[in-house]
Amino acid sequence: MKNSRFLFLSFIALLFFSSYAFANTSTTTMTWNVPSNKSHSVSYGGSCSTTAFFFVESNAIMDSDADGNAAKILPYNLRSDGTACQAAGTAGMIITNTGNVAINIDANFASALDTNTWLKIWMGNGDAGTDCGTAGFGGWAKLCALPGAADTATPVTYTDCRDFNSNNSTTAARLVSGLPIGDTNHLCFSGEFVGPVITVQANVTSGDHNGTFQTSTDVS
Numbered sequence: 001m002k003n004s005r006f007l008f009l010s011f012i013a014l015l016f017f018s019s020y021a022f023a024n025t026s027t028t029t030m031t032w033n034v035p036s037n038k039s040h041s042v043s044y045g046g047s048c049s050t051t052a053f054f055f056v057e058s059n060a061i062m063d064s065d066a067d068g069n070a071a072k073i074l075p076y077n078l079r080s081d082g083t084a085c086q087a088a089g090t091a092g093m094i095i096t097n098t099g100n101v102a103i104n105i106d107a108n109f110a111s112a113l114d115t116n117t118w119l120k121i122w123m124g125n126g127d128a129g130t131d132c133g134t135a136g137f138g139g140w141a142k143l144c145a146l147p148g149a150a151d152t153a154t155p156v157t158y159t160d161c162r163d164f165n166s167n168n169s170t171t172a173a174r175l176v177s178g179l180p181i182g183d184t185n186h187l188c189f190s191g192e193f194v195g196p197v198i199t200v201q202a203n204v205t206s207g208d209h210n211g212t213f214q215t216s217t218d219v220s
Contacts, residue, residue, distance in 0.1 A: 038217040039099040040179075045092050046085030047077035053092075053213075054079050055191025061137070068116075068204035073191040074136050079208075086136045091124040091186035095215065097179045104155075105176035105185065106219040109169040110212040116202035117209050118194055120144055121175060122161035124186025132188035133158070140190050147173060156187075169211065172219040 044053070053075050060070035075092045076082040086092035095105050113119070122139025124131040132138055144161035146154055152173040156162050162173060176185045193204045 036101040037099040038103050041096045041098050043094045045090040046083055048075055048085035052077045068193055069202045070193045072137055075189050086132055088136055089129045089131045091131050092189045093187040095185045097181055097183055102178050102180050103217045105215055106172040107175050107215045108172040113166045113169040113211050114209045115166045116195055116204050118192035119164040120161045120190040121156055122188050123156045123158050124188050125158050126186050131186055
């Protein structure tokens with residue numbers, strides 16, 4: 001009887017260890033991959049920076065007297081006694097594609113601009129003598145060709161600028177299309193204190209009127 005119990009237990013043990021010994025396991029590595037890296041960097045002309053990019057009324061080419069109306073204002077590094085960060089051969093901002101795929105660059109303001117404060121942007125050509133055009137205002141126009149019928153997908157050019165104002169400043173709009181890997185694009189700027197139409201005075205109040213300008217990849 002004891003022998004039978006011993007044989008039975010031995011048989012069960014043999015089945016258990018046999019099953020364990022002959023178990024087979026295969027593994028599969030599963031990977032979630034993002035093949036593209038869309039990124040860009042921003043650099044500035046002159047001594048301008050992320051916190052020093054001033055459009056000062058007294059530096060305006062058109063109507064520089066202190067009355068809250070002015071146009072054609074280059075970006076400066078200080079509120080007073082500063083130097084311009086943009087000129088005929090110098091772009092106010094340079095965008096570089098630091099990712100691994102071609103990208104579009106869009107821009108907008110984090111919150112709406114104050115009424116009658118405007119920003120105009122056009123493309124520099126990268127040339128040391130003619131980058132932003134004559135006196136740094138080569139692509140400037142009283143009313144830019146863009147947005148034009150609320151167009152947000154057409155990039156700026158050397159002669160066609162884009163207007164940002166209180167009506168459209170928070171809407172992302174195209175500045176650059178198809179910027180190749182490692183390539184750069186030069187951007188030129190003019191700040192304005194102008195009314196909603198050319199014949200209306202702006203009369204912007206004294207003091208700072210801030211706007212947080214942001215560039216992004218493929219938003220518009």
